[in-house]
Amino acid sequence: MNLLKSFTKYLIVFIFAVHTANAQNPIIKNQFTADPTARVFGDKVYLFPSHDILASPGKGREGWFVMEDYHVFSSDNLIKWKDHGVIVTQNKVPWVKPNSYSMWAPDAIERNGKYYFYFPSTPKDTTGGKGFNIGVAVADKPEGPYISQEKPIKNVRGIDPNVFIDKDGQAYLYWSGGNIYAAKLKENMLELDSEPVILQNLPTKGLKEGPYLFERKGIYYLTYPHVENKIERLEYAVGDNPLGPFKFTGVIMDESPTGCWTNHHSFLEFKNQWYLFYHHNDYSPSFDKLRSTRIDSLFFNSDGTIQKVIPTLRGVGLTKATDSIHIDRYSDISKLKTEVLFLDTTKKFEGWKTVFNGQNTWIKYNSVDFGTSKPKSILINYRASKGGIIEIKDDRNNIISTIILKEGSSWNVIEKPLKTATIGIQNLIITSKNNAKVELDWISFR
Template sequence: MNSNKLKTIQDFKKCAALIVSMLWFNCLMAQNPLIQNQFTADPSARVFNGKVYLYPSHDIPATPGHGKAGWFCMQDYHVFSSPNLTDWTDHGVIVSQNTVPWADSTAYSMWAPDCIERAGKYYFYFPATVKSGSPKGFSVGVAIANKPYGPFVPQPLPIAGIHGIDPNVQIDKDGQAYIYWAQGNLYGAKLRANMLELASEPVKLEGFPDKGLKEGPYLFERNGIYYMTYPHVADKIERLEYAMATSPLGPFKYAGVVMDESASGCWTNHQSVIEFKNQWYLFYHNDDLSPDFDKNRAVRADSLFFNEDGTIRKVIPTLRGVGVTASSGKIQVDRFSATSTDGVAVTFLDTLNKFKGWKATLSKTNSWIKYNSVSFGKKTVGRVYVNACSATGGTLLISTDDEPGKIITKLIIPKGNEWHIVTKTGLSMPVGVRNLIVQSIGGGPVEVDWISFK
């Protein structure tokens, strides 16, 4: 083979590897939190063209001269999309504090946004602090695109008459658009058809607790009932509450709690609610990826259900989250559905780089982890790969929870302090969607990063 041809092949391989790397970076396969390679918060979820689009704010660590140390620091917005609530694609930055003509490009205060579609155009609403010389505080701007992932073009001026944060926009069944925001209390107004101007005077929304911070309004409608959801500091940190009404601007009547205060102590929460493929979902955030600093947050999602009278059942946060996981992908069993509790621990793989995710440790014989909704497809024979580590050596039993349970394999994890991908071939595979169980049945503690079937 001549040298020029060899060089061409080598260049091709390098290019192919780069493309694969880029695709892997942009295709984020996650449970809770949904996005695990960057901080995200304040999720606004929308269903456009059969996909879920996620418009969160983007937390970044403050550095000298860039944001306020110890406080929220956000300079831009990304948008993510998913066809199945499991595989998320990052479409990159859509709006930045440097691209908004009226915004202070040194404020790092691009807080909770929203997006909505009207007549084939997508309107992205976001709060930002105005440049010096303008009225102080936050205003709400709009950026417009022809596709849900952009490119978005920020308008030259913010919406006149709105001074506040956390915009939320809904279009009622009669075509009238409404915008909501927070400024100590919750406010709302009608929007003109151009989606850029108020069509009515702002009104303070009634029916909410008088005491404690209220922000992040998010309205949705179901069976003629309008639900206003919002974070509220009833004690020391925020919980998610809701009120109900028969019209978009109320009056609302307080109805209860959607989600209790975070068990981790994360000071904020922020929510959106969508229906996707006949199931309702709550999107929210927590400090999963930054447990020691709750100003760097991570977006989550869990299923939401209603009672017969239309009230909302309280949502209990889970690590497993939502969506069906393909058995051929990396099944992150540390995002479990249930465990034996005794003998199971979840810790970061790398405490210096928490974006690498977590590992599950099964430290006692018969300790187990259950991971729901794994799609095995129709292949009846295959192999398993387990990324594991065991200083003493151990044995894992991998099965499903069918009645009676189907044992897929027993897998010996070799003794050593290094991570190994342990594999076994010729397995009788389950078919369809099954709940996976991983159990320690002998030897010492076993650490498991992920499992995959081919």
């Protein structure tokens, strides 16, 4: 019987340790994913980010951006993401300089049943001067396989390609390289159909890059990262034509409060809600060349201006009550004595833990979906060397459960009955009720 209990406890720990799909921002949790472009194809969202890796001997420049390939991910709910694997890699692109590790921010779009993936890199042929070219790979499905064109797009030098197809069917390519450039694309999506132009009336001080253009209710939004002060913030300008003129209008997202130097983004409307995809160095707080994709909801004012997005850890979407709820991706937190720390600083992709360091310290996690069946118990993965008491309430002050935690130096999963069963969508508040230090990894309901 003791052996069976031990095995059951181990099995519970294992199942929930590997089931981390519902921890929110960042959304990809097993690799770095920067510069996210998100597109709706069919009934799914496809994410095309760049792929940061650490430099190593013979692989890239130490202390700089190092990228050798691209993955594509898909989701039908913006929460659980499937990795379809590598779609383009540097040494299999005919025109790319081998081992250049410069596969920077990409984009993708569909036209006439074909999927076009645009990416910059360092070319083998430097007769046109220093810098990057932009190439295209084509596929019959959004997840690939993609076949790279033999040569990059002629008459384009720069980085950060973005493609937009207007309502009249005309396609446009945007890119950056000191300024932000734009040109029409031919129907084949592989060649320019006009001379590049520099988009005017944008800020002239500081670096501008990463253009992303979209249209909403007849307004064309040109959005881009810009270094107004010391690091990038996301800004936008509006116009009534894809080639401008544009008028600077405002800031979408302020500079990173933790000092991540870059930001790069895309906009998406999915199931009647707009979202901002962007990146931050969550898994690498001391080195901002390793970045991860985040999502937050986006809203417009009645005049079409964009409401500023405040970055969150909670991100978007509902979390099922029966999934592992990683409360460290919080909606709100008490200002004193509550911390979010890595579970293991040597294995940061394992995620974070919440640390309560005093009585009445708390954390809040919004939008937990209990469905229509009332759960009977709660599981909690914790560590408390001196024991502790955890209280879980909804935001109407109903106590769902009060859990007494036994002393122990190791992580422990326990299951306790609920005081109040609940249904529907709830916001949870988790509070430490004594002065002992308590660490929580996740909670889940049964």
